[in-house]
Amino acid sequence: MPQLELDGAVLAYDDEGPRDGDGVPLVFVHGWTANRHRWDHQMAHFSATRRVIRLDLRGHGESGGAGVRTIAELAEDVLALLGHLKVDRFVLIGHSMGGMISQTIALAHPDRVERMVLVDSIAKMTYSRGRGLLMAASTLVPFKLFVAANIQRAFAPGHPREEIREYIRASAETPREVVMTLYGAMRAFDVLDRVGEIRTPTLIVHGYHDIQLPLRQMLRMAKAYPDAVVRVIDAGHELPVEKPEELTTAVERFVGSAAV
Numbered sequence: 001m002p003q004l005e006l007d008g009a010v011l012a013y014d015d016e017g018p019r020d021g022d023g024v025p026l027v028f029v030h031g032w033t034a035n036r037h038r039w040d041h042q043m044a045h046f047s048a049t050r051r052v053i054r055l056d057l058r059g060h061g062e063s064g065g066a067g068v069r070t071i072a073e074l075a076e077d078v079l080a081l082l083g084h085l086k087v088d089r090f091v092l093i094g095h096s097m098g099g100m101i102s103q104t105i106a107l108a109h110p111d112r113v114e115r116m117v118l119v120d121s122i123a124k125m126t127y128s129r130g131r132g133l134l135m136a137a138s139t140l141v142p143f144k145l146f147v148a149a150n151i152q153r154a155f156a157p158g159h160p161r162e163e164i165r166e167y168i169r170a171s172a173e174t175p176r177e178v179v180m181t182l183y184g185a186m187r188a189f190d191v192l193d194r195v196g197e198i199r200t201p202t203l204i205v206h207g208y209h210d211i212q213l214p215l216r217q218m219l220r221m222a223k224a225y226p227d228a229v230v231r232v233i234d235a236g237h238e239l240p241v242e243k244p245e246e247l248t249t250a251v252e253r254f255v256g257s258a259a260v
Contacts, residue, residue, distance in 0.1 A: 001062065004084050009065025011081055013055035017047035023255060024089045024114045028054040029078060031096030032186065033147065033171035033179055035061025038095060041244035042251065055081055059178035066178055071189045075104040091255050093117040095240055096213065097182065100189050106200050107191060117203045117251055120237050122213045123221040124192040147172045156209040156236035195224045202228045203254040205247060207235035229254065
């Protein structure tokens with residue numbers, strides 16, 4: 001596992017696939033409390049034919065370090081890694097908070113983003129009553145219980161419990177400071193009035209049963225995009241692992257026509 005030392009952090013990442021494959025590199029960015037292994041299915045599929053990069057964001061997975069307070073700062077970490085790998089143009093695929101990071105990069109560097117895929121993500125978080133109650137309870141219950149409640153509600157009903165328990169365990173390893181600080185960063189994130197500036201071809205894929213970032217919030221974002229393709233899949237908020245084959249197929253169809 002390669003690592004990049006960066007401003008007091010150590011970023012773990014994977015860089016796989018042929019350098020002379022079809023298309024520009026695909027860059028996968030995971031969400032809040034997750035890690036790069038959310039993309040295992042997509043990584044295995046795409047790395048057979050093209051270069052694929054993924055990382056553990058600062059404070060997540062096998063990446064150390066804290067201190068990041070905004071989505072823009074996480075975006076700078078992603079760009080620093082791509083600079084280190086000498087990647088100029090790329091396709092961004094971001095899940096949840098990773099989609100917020102992707103939009104931030106697309107707005108700041110439109111010339112570098114070939115295409116973009118937003119998975120279960122939005123341009124502005126609206127605080128639902130259920131999430132408000134859960135966050136209010138976060139100071140009253142043990143941290144691991146709080147994390148478990150968040151992860152449990154992220155999956156559509158009927159998802160295997162043993163898999164959910166494994167994701168709860170992995171998320172609970174994210175330091176409390178990182179979890180709570182970045183939740184605040186997501187609450188503060190708002191580019192809804194700017195997404196009309198994004199001319200990057202964009203695919204928006206969302207779970208029909210997503211209650212973390214509900215479908216109606218995604219549609220509010222989607223209608224502001226000048227030319228986005230929208231795909232809704234019968235899943236919850238964790239599309240990369242709930243319906244990995246369907247997501248991979250949707251991404252492949254979208255990026256397959258990207259310029260080489």
